[in-house]
Amino acid sequence: MEIKTIMVIGAGQMGSGIAQVAAQSGFTTILHDVNKEAVQRGLQGIQKSLAKFVEKGKLSAEEMEATLGRLQPCDDMAAAADCQIAIEAVVENMNVKANIFRELDRLAPADAILASNTSSLPITEIAAVTSRPEQVIGMHFMNPVPLMKLVEIIRGLATSDETYETIEALSRHLGKTPATCRDVPGFISNRVLQVMINEAVWCLYEGVATAEDIDMIMKLGMNHPMGPLALADLIGLDTVLAILEVLQAGYGDPKYRPCPLLRQYVKAGWLGRKSGRGFYRYG
Numbered sequence: 001m002e003i004k005t006i007m008v009i010g011a012g013q014m015g016s017g018i019a020q021v022a023a024q025s026g027f028t029t030i031l032h033d034v035n036k037e038a039v040q041r042g043l044q045g046i047q048k049s050l051a052k053f054v055e056k057g058k059l060s061a062e063e064m065e066a067t068l069g070r071l072q073p074c075d076d077m078a079a080a081a082d083c084q085i086a087i088e089a090v091v092e093n094m095n096v097k098a099n100i101f102r103e104l105d106r107l108a109p110a111d112a113i114l115a116s117n118t119s120s121l122p123i124t125e126i127a128a129v130t131s132r133p134e135q136v137i138g139m140h141f142m143n144p145v146p147l148m149k150l151v152e153i154i155r156g157l158a159t160s161d162e163t164y165e166t167i168e169a170l171s172r173h174l175g176k177t178p179a180t181c182r183d184v185p186g187f188i189s190n191r192v193l194q195v196m197i198n199e200a201v202w203c204l205y206e207g208v209a210t211a212e213d214i215d216m217i218m219k220l221g222m223n224h225p226m227g228p229l230a231l232a233d234l235i236g237l238d239t240v241l242a243i244l245e246v247l248q249a250g251y252g253d254p255k256y257r258p259c260p261l262l263r264q265y266v267k268a269g270w271l272g273r274k275s276g277r278g279f280y281r282y283g
């Protein structure tokens with residue numbers, strides 16, 4: 001299959017990052033969101049990120065212009081008719097994702113591949129709402145997408161070899177290194193990561209140490225580039241909570257029980273960097 005156009009649904013931090021990388025790699029890239037402002041914010045974020053690459057000499061001004069020229073903001077899902085690959089990156093909620101995949105299935109060409117950037121939701125279940133489960137796959141990028149090298153590829157029960165091979169090749173074309181995982185709750189990345197983040201939140205909740213000291217211990221002690229609480233703020237605390245709930249429901253094991261402090265922060269609207277406050281304050 002020749003891929004010319006990629007559609008990204010959801011223009012938040014992940015969707016805009018994915019759109020940037022797709023456009024930088026030469027694909028016509030349609031960026032859609034239910035919220036028009038999110039698309040505009042996403043495009044501004046892309047522009048800023050590209051400008052940084054230009055400043056650092058990693059991208060020429062002409063390449064930046066060409067990349068921006070390949071990006072098509074759009075508020076109508078019908079644009080899916082023009083894509084060979086759709087990558088969904090909306091909120092971590094099964095009902096919302098299922099509705100989008102029903103729409104994509106109706107609107108995208110019959111041979112188009114429908115991928116989800118979900119952090120933890122079952123690809124098999126998402127695929128089951130479509131009439132083409134063999135063309136549905138998990139394509140899990142890391143945050144921030146333009147900088148992080150990994151794409152975790154998740155094969156649903158019905159995902160075909162052809163779909164898998166196309167997405168593996170596409171990931172490499174986007175400059176990423178693919179690693180493959182079976183369709184289990186949280187896959188590998190978040191099954192392992194979120195337990196650590198949740199444990200760090202429990203430590204804070206129990207007053208064992210300050211947020212700064214918890215993060216310092218993990219940074220300097222374990223050589224992690226970021227502490228778990230700062231990383232949670234980067235991911236978004238609503239997303240962290242949603243993933244822990246998927247893990248808890250999926251494995252039925254109390255070790256995944258989200259810390260009450262995390263729930264309280266999300267209820268307060270303290271979602272991390274994207275809302276200006278989480279375990280730390282921003283802006």
Ligand code: NAI
Pocket residue numbers: 009010011012013014015032033034035038089090091092093096100117118119120140141142143234235236239274
């Ligand atoms: P975000 O909150 O920054 O963006 C979500 C976007 O989805 C918003 O702009 C919202 O308007 C849009 N949206 C909601 N419903 C929609 C609909 N029906 N149609 C179109 N757009 C809709 O969230 P973020 O962080 O970008 O996460 C998106 C997905 O990526 C989630 O599934 C998350 O689990 C996954 N993910 C997140 C990572 C992270 O570090 N934040 C890392 C890897 C995956």
